[in-house]
Amino acid sequence: MEDSGISSLIASLENRDRLSAEEKAALEALNWRFRDFPRGTEIIRDRSRPAESCLIVQGFAVRAGYLRSGQRQLTALLVPGDFADLHGLLLKVMDHSVIALTDCRIGFVDHAALRRLSADHPHLWRLFTLLLTIDASIQRTWLVSIGRRNPASHLAHLICETHLRLFSVGRARPDEFELPIGQADLADLLGLSVVHTNRTLQELRAQNLVRWRGGTVHLPDRKALAALAEFDPIYLHLDPERR
Amino acid sequence: MEDSGISSLIASLENRDRLSAEEKAALEALNWRFRDFPRGTEIIRDRSRPAESCLIVQGFAVRAGYLRSGQRQLTALLVPGDFADLHGLLLKVMDHSVIALTDCRIGFVDHAALRRLSADHPHLWRLFTLLLTIDASIQRTWLVSIGRRNPASHLAHLICETHLRLFSVGRARPDEFELPIGQADLADLLGLSVVHTNRTLQELRAQNLVRWRGGTVHLPDRKALAALAEFDPIYLHLDPERR
DNA sequence: CGCTAGGTTGAGGTACGTCAAGCTAAGTGG
DNA sequence: CCACTTAGCTTGACGTACCTCAACCTAGCG
Structure with missing residues (x-):
């Protein structure tokens, strides 16, 4: 099966609701422009006023x-399938930047095209809004993690979440996934120093909960990891419902 | 001028874009049901599946x-004018709870009514989505605060933000505002212990940056407070634009 | 073989949390 | 009007989790 570049987006949407063939075709038919960013480079600059939204196709941002x-x-x-700045469509001015954490491939679509798509396919627009909303749910969970979890539990939680999100778009095996990032970036995700992250x-x-070597994370005991993290995936809203 | 109960919502929307008289009338015409909650009580339960959304009319949640x-x-x-669970409309299942922080008055509207309103007034729906998105912006800022700011700067930032948000809906004076909450709750906002919050x-x-007595916060030197907080209000998106 | 980026380790300081007691002001019953 | 209670604020003493700095180690790469 040919990957048009937006297969993860479609997978992500289908995790939340059924998509009709027309809707999938309309998504594919958008004027996507794909561009590669080496790790560490800026994909969207803070304070800019983008005229397009961007989708993670491959890699991490x-x-x-x-x-x-x-x-x-x-x-x-x-992760792949995530829109990095769908909210840019409404907010006009970016209030943060988006950075390539690993080498990644990004798909750009014009805001104008997205607006047309939304008008023609209100159901798709509702699902895009849903993605925005799930994004916010994840942020709330991160606030709890960073504010009140201890570092081990926080890290465990981040790993569980990332594994499940990748798995849900077909980018992880049941007990391992690729996450080629360094401990310095991991520290900035956790709000810790590099040394303490290490x-x-x-x-x-x-505790044999994680093996992390050469960019691949291996989870020998997901149950125990999830228990340490008090991980409850409800906030990812991965159960398909009619929306 | 009579306050119908949703004046703060209208003020909040008008901070972001113009509202037509019809749009305001449509908002007023919704079947609002108002209910008072004493401080400490649960307004929306985690894991529930609400059939209505709720708006803060008075007080804090x-x-x-x-x-x-x-x-x-x-x-x-x-704060007044905020929807507490607009996202409940899309997510179906709540992934957190909403609690009355002070005595407060809440306005409830059925999801069905909101959906009808959105269909009839797409511009209003866009503005509601904008409110969701600004909510997410605030959460991102909080993540930075809690993860990387020192406690004094974090607290200063919270105060600046709350002051401006209240001011923008006509609920604060230039140098003071009401915030009748205890230090225990403040600690849970900051992710600190009560003692350290104190x-x-x-x-x-x-440093004469804040006086806080009997539920009213007084800001003798907003400039200096904002400087300590590195407060930049861009993330609140209070500049009206066409959306 | 040497260089470099990133991971690891140790030592020492500090900012935070915890525990426990004391203080204050508002509310309550005599 | 005054004892008594209570909730919330404040203080001190102490422990510890996390940060900082600096060195060292390792694996890839030229």
């Missing part, structure tokens, strides 16, 4: 917030 | 996430 001190906090981990990872390794 | 240990992190501070407040008081 992040939303990043900076302080004047140079410290940064990553506020989202974007020690937290070792803690999970010592 | 919060979104809350809990861990098994009983610890909680508040993930949003809801000491952080004292720190701001000592």
